[in-house]
Amino acid sequence: xxxxxxxxxxxxxxxxxxxxxxxxxxxxxxxxxxxxxxxxxxxxxxxxxxxxxxxxxxxxxxxxxxxxxxxxxxxxxxxxxxxxxxxxxxxxxxxxxxxxxxxxxxxxxxxxxxxxxxxxxxxxxxxxxxxxxxxxxxxxxxxxxxxxxxxxxxxxxxxxxxxxxxxxxxxxxxxxxxxxxxxxxxxxxxxxxxxxxxxxxxxxxxxxxxxxxxxxxxxxxxxxxxxxxxxxxxxxxxxxxxxxxxxxxxxxxxxxxxxxxxxxxxxxxxxxxxxxxxxxxxxxxxxxxxxxxxxxxxxxxxxxxxxxxxxxxxxxxxxxxxxxxxxxxxxxxxxxxxxxxxxxxxxxxxxxxxxxxxxxxxxxxxxxxxxxxxxxxxxxxxxxxxxxxxxxxxxxxxxxxxxxxxxxxxxxxxxxxxxxxxxxxxxxxxxxxxxxxxxxxxxxxxxxxxxxxxxxxxxxxxxxxxxxxxxxxxxxxxxxxxxxxxxxxxxxxxxxxxxxxxxxxxxxxxxxxxxxxxxxxxxxxxxxxxxxxxxxxxxxxxxxxxxxxxxxxxxxxxxxxxxxxxxxxxxxxxxxxxxxxxxxxxxxxxxxxxxxxxxxxxxxxxxxxxxxxxxxx
Numbered sequence: 170x171x172x173x174x175x176x177x178x179x180x181x182x183x184x185x186x187x188x189x190x191x192x193x194x195x196x197x198x199x200x201x202x203x204x205x206x207x208x209x210x211x212x213x214x215x216x217x218x219x220x221x222x223x224x225x226x227x228x229x230x231x232x233x234x235x236x237x238x239x240x241x242x243x244x245x246x247x248x249x250x251x252x253x254x255x256x257x258x259x260x261x262x263x264x265x266x267x268x269x270x271x272x273x274x275x276x277x278x279x280x281x282x283x284x285x286x287x288x289x290x291x292x293x294x295x296x297x298x299x300x301x302x303x304x305x306x307x308x309x310x311x312x313x314x315x316x317x318x319x320x321x322x323x324x325x326x327x328x329x330x331x332x333x334x335x336x337x338x339x340x341x342x343x344x345x346x347x348x349x350x351x352x353x354x355x356x357x358x359x360x361x362x363x364x365x366x367x368x369x370x371x372x373x374x375x376x377x378x379x380x381x382x383x384x385x386x387x388x389x390x391x392x393x394x395x396x397x398x399x400x401x402x403x404x405x406x407x408x409x410x411x412x413x414x415x416x417x418x419x420x421x422x423x424x425x426x427x428x429x430x431x432x433x434x435x436x437x438x439x440x441x442x443x444x445x446x447x448x449x450x451x452x453x454x455x456x457x458x459x460x461x462x463x464x465x466x467x468x469x470x471x472x473x474x475x476x477x478x479x480x481x482x483x484x485x486x487x488x489x490x491x492x493x494x495x496x497x498x499x500x501x502x503x504x505x506x507x508x509x510x511x512x513x514x515x516x517x518x519x520x521x522x523x524x525x526x527x528x529x530x531x532x533x534x535x536x537x538x539x540x541x542x543x544x545x546x547x548x549x550x551x552x553x554x555x556x557x558x559x560x561x562x563x564x565x566x567x568x569x570x571x572x573x574x575x576x577x578x579x580x581x582x583x584x585x586x587x588x589x590x591x592x593x594x595x596x597x598x599x600x601x602x603x604x605x606x607x608x609x610x611x612x613x614x615x616x617x618x619x620x621x622x623x624x625x626x627x628x629x630x631x632x633x634x635x636x637x638x639x640x641x642x643x644x645x646x647x648x649x650x651x652x653x654x655x656x657x658x659x660x661x662x663x664x665x666x667x668x669x670x671x672x673x674x675x676x677x678x679x680x681x682x683x684x685x686x687x688x689x690x691x692x693x694x695x696x697x698x699x700x701x702x703x704x705x706x707x708x709x710x711x712x713x714x715x716x717x718x719x720x721x722x723x724x725x726x727x728x729x730x731x732x733x734x735x736x737x738x739x740x741x742x743x744x745x746x747x748x749x750x751x752x753x754x755x756x757x758x759x760x761x762x763x764x765x766x767x768x769x770x771x772x773x774x775x776x777x778x779x780x781x782x783x784x785x786x
Contacts, residue, residue: 171218172231172237172238173236174213179192180209180680183263185260187208189205193419194450195348198252198564204585205254212624214624217623220586220712226583227242228242233253246497246501247581248502251563255580265316267318267559269350270308271285272333272337272519273297274518274519275330276325276326276393277402278352279461280377281427284457286461293519304520309336310539311522311537312517313344316682317345318346318682320347321350322348324519326351326352329396334363342370347372353406355400360409361412364416375422376410376420378403378423379429380435380439386403386406389429389476406422407446431481433488436486504570599739602753603750604728605720607747615709624708625705626653627653628651631648631649632701633647648660656681658679701779702723702761702778703778706721707722718731719731724780729760
């Protein structure tokens with residue numbers, strides 16, 4: 170069996186291990202440190218051979234679409250808490266998972282329980298219509314400042330202002346995973362034009378549908394005649410779901426559980442209808458007292474009416490989930506209930522201002538106003554966000570469900586061997602470097618020792634230093650590496666050399682989700698790019714426990730082998746390899762500068778090497 174990381178999977182390290190986001194499911198998983206390191210040991214573009222001791226872990230992770238295997242492992246439905254590995258309790262998060270970005274305040278519906286009704290006033294809509302692009306630019310700018318994994322393009326409804334939605338999607342594509350939140354209500358020609366754009370930008374689509382009964386759907390989600398005259402919230406949702414599935418866009422259906430739909434007798438027919446349509450992902454939101462729902466509840470205070478679900482709704486929802494699990498039905502179910510933590514959702518209004526729902530404050534609490542021009546204050550107001558509630562919302566933990574069992578017993582168990590890297594690599598390793606006299610002989614001897622080619626990658630490294638080069642003088646390294654389409658940041662301490670030519674150094678390396686933000690931060694601290702190096706790297710694997718081996722091809726300068734592992738193993742391996750040249754104690758910058766000086770090029774004139782030649786100032 171061979172395995173590799175899912176092509177669009179997003180991994181972000183955190184104190185407990187990390188978060189893995191699966192765009193096809195629109196699902197997050199908290200992953201413990203051991204499993205997170207195992208996931209990160211797989212490449213995205215190249216296949217890795219899977220050992221017998223790894224097979225069970227790989228199949229389990231591939232069933233959740235985190236890994237891909239050959240032969241293929243089929244996806245499986247999963248409706249439990251989104252925790253993989255060993256967790257005693259729910260985690261808090263260093264950074265938010267989701268930012269809800271209003272592309273527009275215009276909406277074709279007047280949903281009775283609309284959570285963000287108070288961010289879509291007539292004044293907001295008028296400002297949006299006359300602003301000429303300034304406000305949507307602020308939406309993009311603020312969204313980029315929030316280090317969320319996912320941006321949900323919402324509103325209002327993006328289908329009412331598709332040009333604005335396309336602009337936001339285009340600007341955030343590549344920075345965040347993207348989800349479009351829509352009622353599906355628009356003229357057919359609008360949807361027909363919009364869907365290919367969504368597929369091109371790998372956007373997951375969430376469509377709102379509360380009932381398989383058109384009368385119930387249109388009762389809780391009535392049309393707004395100003396935008397949707399003659400259109401039905403039921404038929405719009407169903408036709409958009411079908412259109413997305415027909416062209417291969419992944420779809421989640423989201424259902425707001427209100428007093429109108431809060432029984433299992435109402436929800437089970439909807440579940441079966443979705444499965445029949447081909448939907449495999451379903452989110453149930455218990456309506457909370459916010460926006461339009463707050464207005465309704467204030468009018469019926471003290472009575473049995475209103476729009477919010479009854480207390481029995483949680484047990485009813487659990488019956489639906491439990492029966493789905495028991496019957497092995499092919500649909501994921503995630504349940505959100507923010508009744509006690511309304512301030513766990515980040516809302517970015519259509520003018521670029523950032524809000525959350527108040528807990529002790531009735532209505533929205535503004536965290537950031539782009540008109541004030543103080544982006545440096547944005548994170549200082551994040552103490553208004555309930556990080557615990559944020560994690561609970563998106564990691565599918567509901568204490569009212571799962572028959573009172575502890576989270577610890579509900580995690581997805583994955584036993585992984587020691588092969589995986591840690592969530593953040595902090596290693597002290599011995600390293601050796603050799604020039605290569607005969608690359609063909611070297612690769613042949615590696616293959617004779619059961620090493621196989623694991624990756625053939627183009628690496629582009631940018632090294633940062635102060636203007637006077639103080640980091641390099643003290644043998645410190647700050648490096649941003651691009652490996653194909655993945656960015657990594659590394660910090661390396663001084664080398665401690667040994668008499669046998671090996672050296673030790675502390676290295677810290679972790680993946681970047683927002684390389685632009687990091688580089689801006691480095692420049693803001695007085696650092697600049699002082700050296701660039703582009704090279705082709707062949708990575709060889711000898712299996713668990715074997716030293717790591719790479720072959721680097723440097724244009725014109727030559728090829729070099731690097732080994733990393735335990736000292737005795739490196740000496741043994743070097744003695745068994747053919748085609749090696751001299752052992753090197755110099756780093757690549759020193760090697761390149763010496764090579765240039767040997768050809769009359771002064772070191773101060775050189776600032777790196779690309780795929781073809783030396784880079785001169």
